[in-house]
Amino acid sequence: MTGRAPTIVEVASLAGVSKSTVSNVIRGSAPIAESTRRRVLDSIDRLGYRPNALARQLREQRSRVLGVLIGDLDNPYYGEIGALVERAAFHSGLTAMFCNIEAEGMRAEAGVQMLLEQRVAGVAFLAFSGRSPRVRTMLAGIPTVSIGLREDWGDCVAVDDARGSALAAEHLTGLGHRRIGYLTSAGVEPRTDRARREGARGAVARAGLELATIRSVDDPALRDVTAVFCANDLAAISLLDHADRHGIDVPGDLSVVGFDDVSIAGLGRISLTTVAQPLGELARTGIELLRRRVDGELDGEPIRLAPELSLVVRGSTAPPAVSA
Amino acid sequence: MTGRAPTIVEVASLAGVSKSTVSNVIRGSAPIAESTRRRVLDSIDRLGYRPNALARQLREQRSRVLGVLIGDLDNPYYGEIGALVERAAFHSGLTAMFCNIEAEGMRAEAGVQMLLEQRVAGVAFLAFSGRSPRVRTMLAGIPTVSIGLREDWGDCVAVDDARGSALAAEHLTGLGHRRIGYLTSAGVEPRTDRARREGARGAVARAGLELATIRSVDDPALRDVTAVFCANDLAAISLLDHADRHGIDVPGDLSVVGFDDVSIAGLGRISLTTVAQPLGELARTGIELLRRRVDGELDGEPIRLAPELSLVVRGSTAPPAVSA
């Protein structure tokens, strides 16, 4: 009833056995007389005993808790993948401990530090780069996976950004667009942002065209293009919003493509053409990789997986208006 | 470099002191000779020593980890409040451990069990009811707060649903609507759903009108109303989507009001009139309450706080069309 939770010795004394025996009963790790077993189980029940995972982990020198570093739960993309990761961890018999970085300039270091003090069994980076040398040193020796972001220093599961961007760009050139822009976003991890831009630039170049870089929705460069590929859905949606407010018709005057396929992209009123990331697969595969590292089923070289992505064509893209 | 993290005794032997002294240096809990202090700090640095929070918590019999039970991270409302709660906890020197319930029918019990085994210092329910008798028994003696949902058995910080609904309903009657419906949603906690419906019913009754209950967007009852107040923004947004697909003009043919004010409600293309919950305040106040319980600064009767809410009028509501 009060703060103090019952311990294994209380169970033992109620059952009239030693705590070793209680431990053995709980873990099924030794042959136990049926009558003893029943008495112990009964005491556990009467006391509402629940093993102290802290003590167990301290003794076993391993925990079943995963640290998850997430960029910004506010962004629906992170919220969605965060939910999926949590679920995948639970299915693998692991517990997820989240640490929301970037919000208010909290650095990855502080988050990793905290997770490490809790002696997490492994850490997952969610579309978030933890590549500073310091963080890497801190993490040395503990299993790590990067989900949704390509890393060269550990396991990762991430789509091929360049390929996805090429898909988007080819869709636009295929529609006949000749003046295409790329809208960057500070909300996207810098390397990812660059990879997406370069992927689009390559595809556009193959069509003999150039890619304009657009720094924000207020960038005058926006006026010179008939189509924009955006760093992510959030940027694309804010571009749609901006276009609406300025009487720019989408897709009549301007075609818009996003990246991610967050759930609201599919709403009729948004109807955003976008490059879809298989979030469920990213989460499941990433956590499974991490679990295998944690359980020692896997060792050696980093594994890099790249699930397939696809283009979802909706109402925000169309051929360019015939110029007057 | 390998899995084994350095311990306090390794630091001690490198510095040539006892582990008691190392502990005292770390916690600043005793007068230490400056030279000793420096040697210890130096060893800590060289070894990259980080105290084991598990051991500390086991010894201190208290942890700084908060368990957070969250309904469904998929829903933007939960994602947003989850992020805010995480941030508030961090500011209070606490760590948040999330547990995403409801997804795939995982019961609150399993989540609470896991959290309790980790010996969390307290648990927060996020817009999620943990009221089953079993769960309450399990939680006996540990600090608890319910955020975003009114509970009668513990601390809670939640808006007054009935009052918010009245605001919404009065807005609609004020615009001249006479046939008003309430759209229920399975995505909303049942008691909350009921409170919102009853709140709207009361306000509508004061205007001498009746409130129709609409079970889904396909419910024929929808055809008989000129305005709908929805259980939450998600339901409202799906209603907008449904209206768009069926040529029902919003707000021309139908006015729509939501509840929550999730961030996408403010997008130009959604422009949803809605009852705004002060999410930041809910999160901050709730976590602060919990922290004070955890730190023993507060005891006695449950505290129930109800932050103010407000109606945000946007483009989804207008006077009813004059009937032909």
Next chain:
DNA sequence: CTGAAAGCGCTTACAG
């Protein structure tokens, strides 16, 4: 089949 003992990595009186 059962129990006594050691030890996981800390903190905290208590001596000196």
Next chain:
DNA sequence: CTGAAAGCGCTTACAG
């Protein structure tokens, strides 16, 4: 100012 000892709640050989 510093250190030896006990103990938090478990698990795990090892004896019996």
